Amino acid sequence: MQAKPIIELQQVSKVYTSDDVQTHALSDINLKIYKGDYIAISGPSGCGKSTLLSLMGLLDDISGGSYQIEGVDTQSLDMDTQAELRNLHIGFIFQSFNLIDELSVFANVALPLQYREPALSKAEIAERVEHALGQVEISHRANHKPNQLSGGQQQRVAIARALAGTPSILLVDEPTGNLDSKNGDAVMALLAELNEQGTTICMVTHDPRYAGYAKKQVKLLDGKIINTDNIQTTAASAELEAV
Numbered sequence: 001m002q003a004k005p006i007i008e009l010q011q012v013s014k015v016y017t018s019d020d021v022q023t024h025a026l027s028d029i030n031l032k033i034y035k036g037d038y039i040a041i042s043g044p045s046g047c048g049k050s051t052l053l054s055l056m057g058l059l060d061d062i063s064g065g066s067y068q069i070e071g072v073d074t075q076s077l078d079m080d081t082q083a084e085l086r087n088l089h090i091g092f093i094f095q096s097f098n099l100i101d102e103l104s105v106f107a108n109v110a111l112p113l114q115y116r117e118p119a120l121s122k123a124e125i126a127e128r129v130e131h132a133l134g135q136v137e138i139s140h141r142a143n144h145k146p147n148q149l150s151g152g153q154q155q156r157v158a159i160a161r162a163l164a165g166t167p168s169i170l171l172v173d174e175p176t177g178n179l180d181s182k183n184g185d186a187v188m189a190l191l192a193e194l195n196e197q198g199t200t201i202c203m204v205t206h207d208p209r210y211a212g213y214a215k216k217q218v219k220l221l222d223g224k225i226i227n228t229d230n231i232q233t234t235a236a237s238a239e240l241e242a243v
């Protein structure tokens with residue numbers, strides 16, 4: 001039996017059209033991500049890193065090619081079904097933590113779980129939130145508001161919010177961009193630990209030092225992957241392991 005990738009992009013392209021201007025942000029992207037992977041996508045500003053992550057997270061549609069999550073072809077789905085797939089499988093972590101200042105840490109982490117279909121019970125939501133806060137060691141701040149926390153602590157809350165949904169994969173965009181190097185290092189150590197425990201991670205960074213935390217490297221330049229060997233070897237070895 002062959003291992004099935006969680007995420008599979010084949011010949012994916014993305015063209016942005018605004019007014020009369022067309023921007024070819026991505027072309028010919030082939031990428032497979034397997035359970036347990038920790039992939040870093042790096043490359044210079046404007047090369048398409050965030051675009052690739054937003055396509056993988058179903059925040060935007062691909063312009064060409066095909067994109068499957070857990071074997072489901074995403075292009076054939078209506079928007080509601082895409083949203084369900086996103087809620088079920090994808091956890092997002094951004095540079096700006098995107099926490100809601102009016103809500104407590106606990107309520108921030110609970111919020112996405114309240115929109116789950118089928119609905120989760122209050123007790124199950126509380127259990128998941130407590131577990132996720134424990135995973136990032138921020139349980140002692142559950143009743144604080146985000147603006148009462150340090151940047152590093154806020155990012156840990158954002159990671160807990162993503163983890164609480166028990167996603168198939170964490171999509172992480174420049175997680176240390178708003179942090180000093182000490183807090184940045186701590187967040188990177190946390191992501192590495194989560195990966196050791198089995199969480200699948202795909203992280204975008206322009207910082208080669210942080211890309212080094214990942215197990216596999218994808219390098220983008222002008223919207224194209226420039227080190228396909230690495231990824232194809234990876235896919236082949238994952239398939240071999242499963243035989």
Ligand SMILES: Nc1ncnc2c1ncn2[C@@H]1O[C@H](COP(=O)(O)OP(=O)(O)OP(=O)(O)O)[C@@H](O)[C@H]1O
Pocket residue numbers: 016017018023024025043044045046047048049050051052206
């Ligand atoms: N919504 C949009 N409309 C039009 N063009 C866009 C849009 N989003 C991104 N682009 C263009 O697509 C290209 C890739 O942008 P993207 O944000 O993916 O780069 P990036 O690698 O994440 O850069 P950075 O390291 O600065 O965050 C750029 O040329 C950018 O101007």
Ligand SMILES: [Mg+2]
Pocket residue numbers: 049050051
């Ligand atoms: Mg970006």
